[in-house]
Amino acid sequence: MTTSRGTFQSIDVHVFRDITPSFLDNLEEIEIEYQVVTPRPGVVVASATTIQVIQAIGPSLAALAAILVALIKNRRSRKLIITTRDNKVIHAEGSSVEEVERLLGVARDVAVFEPTNTARKVEKKRCDKGE
Numbered sequence: 001m002t003t004s005r006g007t008f009q010s011i012d013v014h015v016f017r018d019i020t021p022s023f024l025d026n027l028e029e030i031e032i033e034y035q036v037v038t039p040r041p042g043v044v045v046a047s048a049t050t051i052q053v054i055q056a057i058g059p060s061l062a063a064l065a066a067i068l069v070a071l072i073k074n075r076r077s078r079k080l081i082i083t084t085r086d087n088k089v090i091h092a093e094g095s096s097v098e099e100v101e102r103l104l105g106v107a108r109d110v111a112v113f114e115p116t117n118t119a120r121k122v123e124k125k126r127c128d129k130g131e
Contacts, residue, residue, distance in 0.1 A: 009054075009061075010052050010053065010054045011052075011053050011064075011104060011107050011109060011110060012037070012050055012051070012052055012053075012108075012109040012110070013050070013051045013109070013111075013112065014050050014109065014110065014111040014112070014113075015048065015049045015050075015051060015111075015112050015113070016048050016049075016111070016112065016113035016114065018114075019071060019078070019112055019113070019114065020048065020049045020051075023051070023067065023071060023112070024036075024051070026067045026071075027051075027053065027064075027067070030060075030063045030067075032053060032054075032063060032064060033053075033054045034051050034052060034053045034054060035051070035052050036049060036050070036051055036052075037050040037051065061101055061104050061105065062097070062101050064101075064104060065097045065098075065100040065101035065104055066097050068080055068104075068110065068112060069095065069096070069097045069100055071112055072092075072093055072112070077114055077115060078093070078112065078113065078114045079091065079093055079111070079112070079113055079114070079115065080092040080093055080095070080100070080111075081110070081111045082100075082103045082104070082107050082109075082110050083107065083108050083109050083111075084106045084107060084108060085106055085107070085108045086106075090103060
């Protein structure tokens with residue numbers, strides 16, 4: 001999208017559980033423009049909150065990447081999943097800020113969540129079985 005303020009890209013960030021307040025605080029602190037998207041009545045959504053991040057290409061993209069990486073590093077059980085515009089799904093836990101920034105450049109949307117205890121147990125069983 002191009003406006004009088006320059007070229008902008010928006011990315012939908014699906015934030016789950018207790019991550020939302022700290023994510024929004026971080027966006028406000030570094031002055032990244034965003035809006036919380038409210039689903040239409042009757043529409044079922046998988047995430048607790050969808051935040052449309054409207055950032056300028058460049059420094060804001062790097063800042064968003066740094067926020068996402070910090071959220072994941074703060075709690076090792078958290079997941080960061082990036083879906084690209086060509087529908088590739090990338091699990092980006094353990095990625096560097098630079099890697100996440102590169103992925104955000106081609107991202108359609110991002111999900112940040114912390115699995116429930118049940119999901120963690122299922123994932124552990126899969127790892128134990130070598131799946």
